Amino acid sequence: MKESINKKPNAFVKFFDKYQTVISILLFFLVWELAVRIFHVSEAFLCTPSSALKHLLFKQPDADYHWKINITCTLYEFLLGFLATAAGGILLSVILVWSKTVQKIVMPLFVFLNSMPIVAITPLLIIWLGYGLHTNIFVAFLASFFPMVINTMAGLNSIDHDLLDLVDYLNASKFQVFWKIRLPNALPYIFSGLKICSTLSVMGVIVGELIASDKGLGYVIANSQKTMDTPPMFASLIMMSLLGWAMYFVVCVLERVCMPWKFVRQKK
């Protein structure tokens, strides 16, 4: 925006910008807490974030939510699902960009698959794949592979045509072009895709666990839904968002490691 040229941003704005995410989320929780208290909303209708956190951190007299086991289970499924999406997504994109024929055949099928709501497909998946961690990982993969593929393909395709012509003139093989030009060029898009995947994968894992699982944060939500026990529900959702954010952060760190040149220009 225009302000960056002439005005020096004051210290408060700098501080806010640095911790923008955390501050605004904390503000949101504050507003939520106050709204529930001021309007005397019953706990079955909507609980306060403090109540959710209490159920998360302190042992409750009425139920033991086994947070450690459930969080570990969801984390495990999420990590594997995310890795499967990353690896599978990149591999699929490479195949689709390498061969236009395969792309013409497979892409519409992917668009078709992506148009179906995951909640609707999951019961079928349980009948076919059975019940357990692997099904949840597959659901996570299904939920997040499409944006990953789209982004990576866009990256692999978005090369400067002049550069391609030059390299062609120098008689580069298709493989060399791929390895040395397309792939490095696609890195920003791949990381953009990974950032989107980080939230979608955890969403897929939760949906899988909601529908049929006996462990994990989704299962805690399903169990609490029956009794309108909102605090553990929201505690699980908060935990789940934290997982997504953590993975997003990891991807950002990886991005800095893999593409150090991108961040030099940032200091304007």
Next chain:
Amino acid sequence: MINENKFLKKVRIFFSKYGLTLLAVVVLIVIWQLAVDLLHIKKYVLPSPKLVFESLFGPKAYENHWWKHIGTTVTEVLGSFILTIVLGVLLAVFISWNKWLNRLLMPVIVLFNSIPKIALAPLFLLWFGYGVWPNIWISFMVAFFPVVINTATGLMSVDDDLLDLVNYLDASKAQVFMKIRIPNSLPYVFSAVKMSITMCIVGSIVGEFVASKSGIGFLLRDAQARIDMPTMFACLLVLAVLGMVCFGLLSLCEHLILPWKSNRLEVEA
């Protein structure tokens, strides 16, 4: 004569673009039917294409009241689509205009986006009730957040050099917005619009799963209860076809309004 050639040319172009895909689909259906017949796969594990077709168009198809259910779902999708586009794009514009709004609201919107709305199903029933209008609101809640995020990101990612140039020319903030940002971001808006129709379909199904008296989601659950796999498959097929038809219609609109746009910009899905 010339018109005939033009028509044939269009047909040829269509087939060269989609011919291979159509062939692949046909081959897939044939393999599917053969697999079910030869491997004696049970009806409730994988129904054959023939059974799915019968469930949609066969003599007993009227029992499923397809048109009533499709009608309900389409109504919900259209309703939530309009709401999402109007409110979503509006909010995205505000967020990209005002840096403070961006700082305060974006993280919260991203937070809401990462929560699967089906997890809040019983609360939705409590808060919104059931019926077509509540389902429109539930579907709106599902589609709203990704649309805001994508549109705002697009609106904010205008070429910096272009902005510098215009600043050098002493353009006012409003001028910058009207003459640079909006035309430049129309492609992103259209991308978000196309994405939102898919999300609206997903959202209306989520709403129908929560509580409903009709709709494709209602029929899906009903079929699941009767272990009627052909109908379940048929429902998914209808949903996917609905999604693709809407997507295609919107792509057509985009092509008419933004003929200069290249496909390169379809980055975020």
Next chain:
Amino acid sequence: MKKGFIVILLVLAASVSLFAQGTKEAVATEGQLEHVDLLLNWTIAADHAPFYVALKNGWYKDAGIDLNIIIGQGSGYSVTMIDAGKADIAIADAPVVFKYHEDGADAKIIGTIFDKHPNAMYFYNDTGIKKPQDIVGKTVAVPATDGHKVMWPAFAAMIGVPADSVEFINIDSTAKVSALVSRNADVVFELLTGYPNFAAATDPSTFSYFLWADYGFQCYAHSYITSSKTIAERPEMLKKFLDVTYRAWEYCMNNPEDAIKILAEYQPINITDLVASLKIEQSFIMTDRFKEHGIGYIDPAGIQATYDLVNTYQTELHYDVNEIYDDSFLPEKPYTNF
């Protein structure tokens, strides 16, 4: 780029080791015990406490069984999975089993759980419902896959109202309580054992219920089912399973608080509500018939009554009534000490 590759390799190595560790854990539990997949009827409820009591005390292990409990998705799903061979034993509502057997599903009842059917209908007092027949014209919220929905035509015929005289709303199976509390439906169909959930969410004096069994719905309810294939191949396992399970049931009937405490060690359930639920279940299990013949006893007269109910009001049945159950696996020394 090189640094990037190293990072990616490290990540891959970490993920492979994670995966390997996961599969190792899965293998370690098998050993010499006989693996049994038990499919429940829904998510964890009070009537699943016996399994965890027995698991905690090692009774299944002593009998040579390695029990794997799978969360269910309704009685219809249970019958389908048994028929498909994807579970060894399952819990399902008896009338549903009868109905699907007519459609060709291979499932048999080998033991009962409740001696009386706990199907019920809940409603707010101010809807003006004074007797079950007042349900005509009201909206009823029930999940599509719920046993109540399957058996509604039978109950409707029994109380003398047309089956289509109510308006059904399909709700998510987790939304029963919220459907009633939000007054989005006049009536909610749910088991009587779910009463504590409603009582916890709203003032108990504002709503009431009718138990279907009090109005003529006499038939068997939740039962343990298996396929004829399992009966032929693993009869000893079935005998041992039922013996341990009914022994655990006897313990649960005598010590409901302890039983739920043990269940809470395994599952994130609400202790107070489930203790109340288990105490309600006592009235369905501690019946004279069970006291005389043991928990889980299959009374041929009860089976015939269920058969007649389904046949008359639901679907015409064309198989012999003895085909649907096999009581040879019930404990030799019946558990009557309650």
